[in-house]
Amino acid sequence: METILKVSNLKKNMGGRKIIDDVSFETYAGEVFGFLGPNGAGKTTTIKMIMGLLDIDEGHIEICGFDNVCHFEKAMECVGGIVENPETYSYLTGMQNLRQYKRMRKGVTEERLKEVVKLVGLENRIHEKVKRYSLGMRQRLGLAQAIMHRPKLIVMDEPTNGLDPSGIRELRDIFKRLAHEEGVSVLVSSHLLSEMELMCDRVGILANGRLIGVKPVKELIMEAQGNQRIVRFTVNDIESALGILEERKWEPFNVTENSFNIAIENDQQLGSIGIALAGADIWLLGIERQSHNLEDIFIEITGGGEQIA
């Protein structure tokens, strides 16, 4: 697999605080890479360093083999993207906005502009002033801006912001097609994790400026399901049940007046809990496995749940 983006040992301090602390990862041609993390984890800061908007304190970023500090122009020829919100010159039309970027990039023709406008579905409104665009339309315009010069790396910061469900679906399809059919490397950051689960091939999870792990989405979910499963027990006598759990040092959570969740490691443990409860004359009214998604894993890994609580 061809490495498109290579981030090595990236560090950034702001106001005496480590915003990014030793982050390294790679993205490859033909994949959608998800960059996940709660607000303030350093997603946007990392993206801004990749796009050359922020100075790099330590470490290197290579895009298509070009260091983005020493060979800024060469590196930036390979990138397109949106950083934070899709900002536009509101007094220009959509097309005039796109032409601004066309002039600053290599090899973009008028035909190509028409093509990308059609691709993002703006052909009916492209000659209107951008000040009359909705956020979703500006997001589409930003996408057209990002892909017009056929970059090898597309970096999108929170791209689903302001899009309606069908827009999100279209965007997902566009990213997947670009990656899987045209061999582009797409880096997407988001906190909408369910969305990432559907869109990304691999995810990197960022918390407090550190990259906690990079894994294929499927592997991450399977791993989590393999090691730890959450099972919900519904019982008739919650107090006795909790007493037995305490005796055996099993830790329930999400306790209600007749149910509790418990994280189990294997089937044997599930069996033991059932026998223990039944042995104490407690009726098992229900045992159901909780569906486990990226969101749970994410909260488990980053400890986001604890922070919120």
Place this chain on the structure above:
Amino acid sequence: MRKIWNVIINEYIKIFAKISTKIMLICIVLLAVLWNVGMYFSSRNNSYSPESYELDFDARISEYSGVDETRADMYRFMKEIGIESLEDWRYNAINDITYELEDKQAPSGQEEKSTVSEWYKKAIRNNDYKEYIKLRMKYISGNNALTSEERGLKLGSLQYLLDHDIPPSYSDYRYQKLRNLETNKIDLARQEQMPLDSQDKKTITKLRNDIAIDEYTLERNIETYMVPDDGDNYFDMNGFLPVFSNSTMLIMVINVLIIIVAGSIISTEFSSGTIKFLLINPIKRWKILVAKYLAVLTVGIIMLVIYYVFNLLLAGIFFGFGDMGAPLLSVVNGKVHAGSSLLYVAWKYILGSLGVLTMATFAFAVSSLVRNSALAIGLGTFLLLSGYGAVFILASGLHWDWARYILFANTDINMIINNQTPFLGHTVGFALIVTAVYMVVFLLTAWDAFVRRDVK
């Protein structure tokens, strides 16, 4: 270079797509209209002619009869021969002889005043200015009250009138010039006779230059021409050239407009967030900065050109295009040099644009440094409006000579050329060097802030 050029085109599109820029351009055109209309009406008021008053002979006669019989007689005579215009040579002639015959000195020694007066009147009645001039010459050559130089001068100019068939009327510019020459030469002679230490060098130079130009134009029959500003000829004259030339006084307004453009060109990218989309293109930041700076400068030049062209057209419409080809006459070491007036005004615009350039650079630097349009524009305009006043107070009120190193003491080159600065020995070269140093500081500040700082 191609990249910088493309960014400049982008900047132009952004600048000229904005409504505010369109309004600014309209303001510049309105400014030119205002200047020319204003000067046109003020010229009509200034040249208010006393014709109706002076030519109302019955009223004048009743005013003077019994008070000043000589003057009353004069008006009676004018009424008798039927003078209808102040430009009639006889109007001047009658005034002149009345004044001269009132003089205590005997007119010529031999003839009685009344006889001389009759001869004059006869010539005037016959509308024969040559005869009148001859009589004047005869009278002057016998007038011992005049010095021999004065006599020579007066006779010389009268002879010139005779030789060139010029009636002694102020409606003929040559007559005006001859009279000017006479008085200037007499003044000059008087100045030169004074002891050296009480001579006024400036006045003497000015008299000599005026004489040189008058002689030059008389010799070549040049009626309209322009002389370089010397600091005190603002508003002296009306007509195409002075109005067009003095339109440079309002370049200050263009200064404010260019501050608005320069003060927002970087900071609006930050306030709208578009800077993040501008800087992720494969163009180094310094190239974008240079392109933006060049865009500001050229927009400034465009504004000045628009102002220049509209002033040229409007001055032509209001005052006539006839004087457009008039020469610029300047005196260097006693010799008169002829140049182009239009080019001279263009040069004044260029000198005026140095101030525009400096303030644009200042606002540009502030815009890059603080990334806030309002602050950049406000600070730029405030310093522009108060800067020179502050320098003037420091220099003239507090006598702080170092104030000459303040930027605003040096930005108005036209003023320094005209010797209107409060500092002694303030030269254009000095001003240019000081301004250049400030510009370098401003540009380095803009550079450092734009190229090196993070975009958060």
